[in-house]
Amino acid sequence: MPELPEVETTMRGLTPALKNRKLVKVIKRRDKIRIPVPEDFVKRLEGRKIIRLERRAKYLRFFLDSEDVIICHLGMSGKFIISDKNEDPFAKHDHIIFETDDEKQIIYNDPRRFGLMTLCTVDELDDHKLFKDMAAEPLGNEFSGVYLREKIKAKKVTIKAALLDQKVVVGLGNIYVCEALNKAHISPLRKACDISADETEILVPIIRDILLNAIEAGGSSLKDFAGANGDLGYFQHQFVTYGREGENCINHGCVGIITRINQGGRSTFYCPVCQK
């Protein structure tokens, strides 16, 4: 469920705990999450300092003072927990633990193991198979109505599927695609190639707006979260369509009811009245 805003929030929450901190100890409690954790993961990290953290799409990247970069994806259920170093036994699904030089533990916990943790060098990063075919960041300058239209104008899949495609735009998942299409009054059932240039011009600022609002909401809940238990989990956020089957559409003047359908094995929530 973590999409761009949740990953961004996680990155911001981790930064004070990890930036300019030395990793005095790294514990790998599993050889594989979704993909194998590198054999030499611990060896390449212990004693190194993290100099910078960033988000790219739904990935986190931690740059070290060596040539290495930690690449992390939260998958469906991955989260980080920041706590003081202690002797408590690790919890179930605590897969990777970073101990820093200020006596903190940063734990990666992921029950469903759809996430990943791997390493590459800075030189390999741009051409890394996880990143090389990725589309633009939705909050960056490159992403525009023209850009989106170019990406989808030959696509025969639905606009719902196209917006989930990380080669079209990165960072969106099932929830924010539903939200954006509702606000843009576009039916998730339409073919991507049928979405006009005028419509992509409308859609792009809506996508930006929704993501920025969610990041802001995440930022404010982060204070509460991190203060309470250091758990950088998912914040509560009010969605207008997602999970609201049977409720009224909130678009101005609309009397429609949010309906749930199945697209490609995934739930789509939308309003059949105002989303054309």
Added chain:
DNA sequence: ATGATGTCCTGGGCGC
């Protein structure tokens, strides 16, 4: 090449 479908994984919710 594109699009459709299957796969990974566990916890939670539901019906019986």
Added chain:
DNA sequence: TGCGCCCAGGACATCA
């Protein structure tokens, strides 16, 4: 109370 079933879904593999 408990068992089994189904669902959630990001991204990749595989097939048509």
